[in-house]
Each structure stands twice: as structure tokens, then as C-alpha cells.
Amino acid sequence: GDSVTQTEGPVTLSEGTSLTVNCSYETKQYPTLFWYVQYPGEGPQLLFKVPKANEKGSNRGFEATYNKEATSFHLQKASVQESDSAVYYCALSSNYQLIWGSGTKLIIKP
Amino acid sequence: GPKVLQIPSHQIIDMGQMVTLNCDPVSNHLYFYWYKQILGQQMEFLVNFYNGKVMEKSKLFKDQFSVERPDGSYFTLKIQPTALEDSAVYFCASSLWGGYAEQFFGPGTRLTVL
Numbered sequence: 001g002d003s004v005t006q007t008e009g010p011v012t013l014s015e016g017t018s019l020t021v022n023c024s025y026e027t028k029q030y031p032t033l034f035w036y037v038q039y040p041g042e043g044p045q046l047l048f049k050v051p052k053a054n055e056k057g058s059n060r061g062f063e064a065t066y067n068k069e070a071t072s073f074h075l076q077k078a079s080v081q082e083s084d085s086a087v088y089y090c091a092l093s094s095n096y097q098l099i100w101g102s103g104t105k106l107i108i109k110p
Numbered sequence: 111g112p113k114v115l116q117i118p119s120h121q122i123i124d125m126g127q128m129v130t131l132n133c134d135p136v137s138n139h140l141y142f143y144w145y146k147q148i149l150g151q152q153m154e155f156l157v158n159f160y161n162g163k164v165m166e167k168s169k170l171f172k173d174q175f176s177v178e179r180p181d182g183s184y185f186t187l188k189i190q191p192t193a194l195e196d197s198a199v200y201f202c203a204s205s206l207w208g209g210y211a212e213q214f215f216g217p218g219t220r221l222t223v224l
Contacts, residue, residue, distance in 0.1 A: 032210035043114070043201050043215030044153070051210055089153065093210045096166050097143070097155040 002027040002094045006101035009087075013080055014109050021075040021104045023064075023090035031092040033057075033066050033073045038087045038103070047075075047088075082108045112136040114216035116202050117184075122222045128190035131219045133202030135185055142185045143203040143213060144177065146170060153201070159185065160208060197223045 006023040013019060025031065032051040036044035048057035053068035062077045073090060085108045090101040115134040123129050135142055144156040157167040159177050174193070179185040185204075189196055199220050203213040 034212070036215075041217065043203075043217050045111075045215070046212045049210075049212055096141070096158050096160075096208045097168075098145075098153075098213060099155070100153040102152045 002029070002031075002092060002099045004090050004092055004099055004101040006088075006090045007104045008102070009105035010107050011104055012107045012109065015082055016079050019075070019077040019080050019084075019106070021088055021090075021106075023073045023075065023101060025071050025073065025090075025092050025099075027092060027094060027099075029094060031094060033064075034091040034093070034098065035062065035064055035073075035075050036089040036091060038089065044089060080106075080108050082110050084108050112139075112214045114202055114204055114214050116200075116216035116219050118219060119217065120220045120222075122224065123192060125194055125223050126191045128188065129192055129221065131187040131189075131200050131202075131221070132184040133186065133204075133216055135202065135204030136206075136214055139204035139206050139214070141205045141208045141211070142177075142179065143205075144187050145201045145203065145215075146198045147201065147218075148198045156187075156200075158208075165208075192221075192223045194223050197221060 007021045034049045035047040038044045048059040050057040050066040056065045087103045091098045117132040142159045147153045199218040201218045202216045205211040205213045
């Protein structure tokens with residue numbers, strides 16, 4: 001079946017450093033890929049989605065490229081801020097549902 | 111952005127009782143979903159719902175679970191009877207259309223079954 005695997009957390013970084021959260025997926029379909037962010041006490045919020053292979057999505061300084069050949073969709077940010085502390089989820093759409101990665105907790109130290 | 115509301119935020123009940131979780135989806139959305147997240151574990155799909163019918167459900171959506179949205183009011187998840195393993199946070203989501211549309215999530219209902 002479809003699956004998503006992402007970097008295990010927690011990931012602790014200092015403010016101003018760069019971030020990469022790895023995400024790889026398995027599916028026999030042609031998925032749309034998503035990154036969601038979840039803050040404590042809230043539901044997941046869409047960060048961005050990328051429906052097409054070899055295209056890039058971006059929002060709030062975060063970006064990810066849908067790499068169909070490598071079946072990857074890694075999340076990157078050049079310079080993280082303390083407000084980026086949250087849990088980040090990679091997900092793919094399949095049969096009208098989202099298949100989720102396990103989530104990566106990001107902790108940013110000031 | 112669009113808001114999905116969930117009521118209540120917390121619910122504590124005894125095993126074997128019935129519970130109804132309520133979701134107020136985004137007003138013009140047509141597709142509705144429930145997801146389950148056990149503390150520290152992955153978010154998992156339960157069911158989706160469109161035009162008054164369940165379209166897809168996972169193996170987690172046991173016979174004790176049911177969903178409905180009577181007359182365009184709340185989209186509800188009912189569990190009857192509840193079991194200890196039903197303790198989790200339940201997230202409702204809605205989307206304007208199906209397929210690959212982005213889903214908007216509520217803040218979740220934390221269900222504790224004693």
C-alpha cells in the first residue's frame with residue numbers, strides 16, 4: 001500500500017541555521033504531495049502542496065521539490081526562526097484520503 | 111484561512127458508552143473526513159464522506175463507528191460502544207472538492223475512554 005517516510009524527530013536547530021526534513025514516499029499512483037505544519041493544540045495547517053512531478057512548492061520561506069524519479073519531497077528552509085518550532089508532516093493524496101508521515105518535531109533555539 | 115470547528119475539545123467517557131464528536135466544516139466544502147491520532151503516533155485516515163455517503167473507510171473504521179451530516183448541519187462521528195483503544199485525538203477535515211484538493215483541519219477532539 002501507499003506509504004510516507006520522513007525524518008524522525010525531534011530535530012533541534014539554532015535560529016538562523018538551515019533546515020532539511022527528508023520525506024520519501026511509495027505509491028503506484030500519481031500523487032499530489034503536501035507538507036502540513038501543526039502547532040501545539042491545533043490541527044494540521046497546509047504549508048503547501050505540489051501536484052506535479054519536478055515542480056516546487058513554497059510558502060513562508062519553506063520549499064520542497066516533487067522528485068518523481070527519487071520519490072522524494074524534502075522540506076527545506078534556508079534560515080529558521082524560533083516561530084518555526086512545530087511538527088511538520090509530509091503527506092500524499094490517495095483515494096480521496098491523505099497518507100501521512102510520522103511527523104518531525106522541530107525545535108528552534110534562540 | 112478557512113476554519114473548521116470541532117466540539118467538544120475534550121471528552122472523557124466510560125468504556126461502553128456512546129460518544130458523538132461534532133465538526134462544523136468550512137461552509138462551502140463538499141467533502142468531509144475524520145482522522146485519528148493516538149498520542150505520539152502517526153495521523154491515520156478513518157473515513158471520508160460526500161453527498162450523504164461514505165466513500166472510503168479504513169480498517170480503523172470499525173463497525174461501532176458511524177458518520178452522518180443530517181440536513182447540512184454538523185458532520186458527526188459516533189462511536190457506540192466505545193472501547194479503551196478509541197482513546198485518541200480525532201481530527202475533522204473538509205475540502206471543496208475530492209481527489210487532490212487540500213484539506214482543512216479542525217483543532218481536534220481529545221477523547222479519553224476510561
